[in-house]
Amino acid sequence: MEGMDKAVSGASLKDFATAVSDLILPRHCFVCGKRLTLSERYLCLECRSDLPYTFFWDQSHNPMADKYNARIRDQVPHGVEEAYGHAAALLYYNSESGYKNIPQALKYRFALGLGREFADRLGERLASSPEFKDVDCVIPVPLHWRRRRGRGYNQAAVIARRVALALGARFCPEGLRRLRYTKSQTSVGMEKKASNVSDAFRVLHRVEARHILLIDDTFTTGSTLAACHKALREVYPPSVRISVATLSYVGP
Numbered sequence: 001m002e003g004m005d006k007a008v009s010g011a012s013l014k015d016f017a018t019a020v021s022d023l024i025l026p027r028h029c030f031v032c033g034k035r036l037t038l039s040e041r042y043l044c045l046e047c048r049s050d051l052p053y054t055f056f057w058d059q060s061h062n063p064m065a066d067k068y069n070a071r072i073r074d075q076v077p078h079g080v081e082e083a084y085g086h087a088a089a090l091l092y093y094n095s096e097s098g099y100k101n102i103p104q105a106l107k108y109r110f111a112l113g114l115g116r117e118f119a120d121r122l123g124e125r126l127a128s129s130p131e132f133k134d135v136d137c138v139i140p141v142p143l144h145w146r147r148r149r150g151r152g153y154n155q156a157a158v159i160a161r162r163v164a165l166a167l168g169a170r171f172c173p174e175g176l177r178r179l180r181y182t183k184s185q186t187s188v189g190m191e192k193k194a195s196n197v198s199d200a201f202r203v204l205h206r207v208e209a210r211h212i213l214l215i216d217d218t219f220t221t222g223s224t225l226a227a228c229h230k231a232l233r234e235v236y237p238p239s240v241r242i243s244v245a246t247l248s249y250v251g252p
């Protein structure tokens with residue numbers, strides 16, 4: 001009884017603290033900007049009930065996987081057998097929609113708690129998918145050290161760590177290294193970006209793995225993930241499966 005009282009007073013103390021801090025610094029929904037109520041966290045109830053899920057984790061062939069595999073096919077040497085790579089994203093990323101703010105806030109606004117919550121959602125879905133549940137190593141797309149120092153963290157690593165936990169797989173942040181400092185994708189054209197990034201990655205530490213999952217924040221053209229795939233394939237034989245997953249996918 002005493003323990004329960006303690007738990008109740010602990011919870012109401014936390015609510016009280018949230019209420020006071022809401023008065024001083026109101027919290028707003030990351031998607032629509034509406035002021036959040038005491039019980040809401042990061043997103044308002046309406047925006048939470050309307051999340052634009054892709055359901056790609058339920059489809060072994062989907063638009064993201066098709067784009068990714070087309071990129072991989074372009075770079076595989078003639079005669080080499082490359083299995084169809086699985087790919088899934090949690091949410092659609094549409095420039096017209098406020099849901100694009102979720103990956104952007106993780107990338108540019110230090111919204112780590114928000115990023116972790118959605119990474120957990122992605123991880124749960126991948127763990128329930130026959131294509132992803134046997135993943136044993138999760139590698140984030142690395143940032144160049146100069147960019148990571150500027151930002152303070154790698155957003156792909158924030159996602160990858162939580163996804164690895166959900167899959168019961170190893171989190172391998174050193175699985176790939178970014179060797180070249182490339183301009184951000186917003187400042188160069190898409191095709192230029194692909195040639196810019198194609199030799200930017202290298203495996204420095206080989207890990208024991210049968211199914212590697214590459215993680216990035218957003219899938220746009222797939223050129224960055226294909227470049228990572230290429231670097232991994234220089235070290236890992238075709239018997240090691242390489243799949244990809246992201247928080248968002250640029251689409252409808």
Ligand SMILES: [Zn+2]
Nearest residue numbers: 029032044047
């Ligand atoms: Zn909202």
